[in-house]
Amino acid sequence: MVRSDIIRGHLDSIILRLILEKDRYGYEISQEISIRTNNRFQIKEATLYAVFQRLEKKEIIEAYFGDVSHGGKRKYYRITPLGKAYLNELVKEWSEVKEIIDLFMEGLE
Amino acid sequence: MVRSDIIRGHLDSIILRLILEKDRYGYEISQEISIRTNNRFQIKEATLYAVFQRLEKKEIIEAYFGDVSHGGKRKYYRITPLGKAYLNELVKEWSEVKEIIDLFMEGLE
DNA sequence: AAATATTACTCTGCCTGTCAAAGTAATTTT
DNA sequence: AAAATTACTTTGACAGGCAGAGTAATATTT
Numbered sequence: 525m526v527r528s529d530i531i532r533g534h535l536d537s538i539i540l541r542l543i544l545e546k547d548r549y550g551y552e553i554s555q556e557i558s559i560r561t562n563n564r565f566q567i568k569e570a571t572l573y574a575v576f577q578r579l580e581k582k583e584i585i586e587a588y589f590g591d592v593s594h595g596g597k598r599k600y601y602r603i604t605p606l607g608k609a610y611l612n613e614l615v616k617e618w619s620e621v622k623e624i625i626d627l628f629m630e631g632l633e
Numbered sequence: 634m635v636r637s638d639i640i641r642g643h644l645d646s647i648i649l650r651l652i653l654e655k656d657r658y659g660y661e662i663s664q665e666i667s668i669r670t671n672n673r674f675q676i677k678e679a680t681l682y683a684v685f686q687r688l689e690k691k692e693i694i695e696a697y698f699g700d701v702s703h704g705g706k707r708k709y710y711r712i713t714p715l716g717k718a719y720l721n722e723l724v725k726e727w728s729e730v731k732e733i734i735d736l737f738m739e740g741l742e
Numbered sequence: 743a744a745a746t747a748t749t750a751c752t753c754t755g756c757c758t759g760t761c762a763a764a765g766t767a768a769t770t771t772t
Numbered sequence: 773a774a775a776a777t778t779a780c781t782t783t784g785a786c787a788g789g790c791a792g793a794g795t796a797a798t799a800t801t802t
Contacts, residue, residue: 526729529758530642532788534734541737551750561733571789573752578788595749595798615741620635622731624670625643628650632724638787641759660779680760682781687759704769704778 526565535567535575536584537618540603540611543585549598550576576601584610635674644676644684645693646727649712649720652694658707659685685710693719 531538542553550572558566579585584607590598603611640647651662659681667675688694693716699707712720 526726526733527642528789530726530730531733532759533636533639533641535789537734538737541741549750554750560736564729565733568790569751570753570791574789592797593749596751596796598750611741615738617635617639618734618738619742620673621639624635624640624674625646625727627669628647629724629727632650632720633728637760641788644759658779677761678780679762679782683760701768702778705767705780707779 525563528565528568528571531565534618535571536579537611537614538567539572539575539579540584540607540614543601543603544608544611547600547602549590549600551598579607583607634672637674637677637680640674643727644680645688646720646723647676648681648684648688649693649716649723652710652712653717653720656709656711658699658709660707688716692716 538557539553542548542556548556550569554567554569554572576585576587580587580601583604585601585603587599587601590600592598647666648662651657651665657665659678663676663678663681685694685696689696689710692713694710694712696708696710699709701707
């Protein structure tokens with residue numbers, strides 16, 4: 525299991541990528557992350573909902589209520605055009621970050 | 634210039650790698666990072682010295698005073714055996730983090 | 743039918759890493 | 773002598789992430 529403070533700062537990317545594929549609700553995203561990473565990373569509930577709040581305030585995502593099924597009412601999120609642009613920036617940034625960190629990791633692996 | 638909150642959590646690795654090569658003092662490390670990254674990343678002074686304090690307390694690095702030259706007295710740091718083991722862990726962790734983030738970046742670049 | 747588990751979201755208060763700003767001090771350059 | 777550069781330290785603040793506790797509805801088990 526990867527420490528979460530090392531993933532810190534990349535949660536926006538991960539979450540945005542998932543809701544870019546299709547609108548999703550919180551619990552679903554949390555499950556999806558666990559599945560895709562094979563449980564190597566799990567987002568904490570409190571963190572996930574904090575990210576939603578932050579991104580919604582910045583108009584990067586929008587929320588709407590979906591059907592109530594299998595428990596509590598689901599709050600779905602969709603990515604806005606602004607959000608798509610933002611995600612694009614994050615993707616570029618990630619490849620630059622990889623380059624930079626790799627610079628210092630070279631010869632150690 | 635890469636945002637520093639995206640490098641966050643990797644400063645230990647970067648700094649340890651540099652003092653693994655040879656004992657270094659703070660200002661030198663700061664310069665070296667700028668040079669190697671071609672100014673794509675610069676560590677802030679306050680941050681650098683905070684990292685030193687943290688790593689020294691954990692006995693990952695040790696300090697000693699060197700000659701006074703070109704200004705203030707230099708405080709050199711060396712990596713301890715514990716530090717080498719720690720750095721090793723960080724290197725492994727980095728390749729796992731890359732895999733995980735890349736999982737979510739796939740198809741977007 | 744009652745108890746338990748699962749699904750699903752929210753809120754509060756805390757911790758940690760990073761940083762701006764200001765300060766100290768010695769040496770080098772102008 | 774003044775200014776720039778080298779070099780380190782401290783303080784206080786901020787933001788992201790998280791543990792823990794709570795609310796509420798549906799599904800499953802007993």
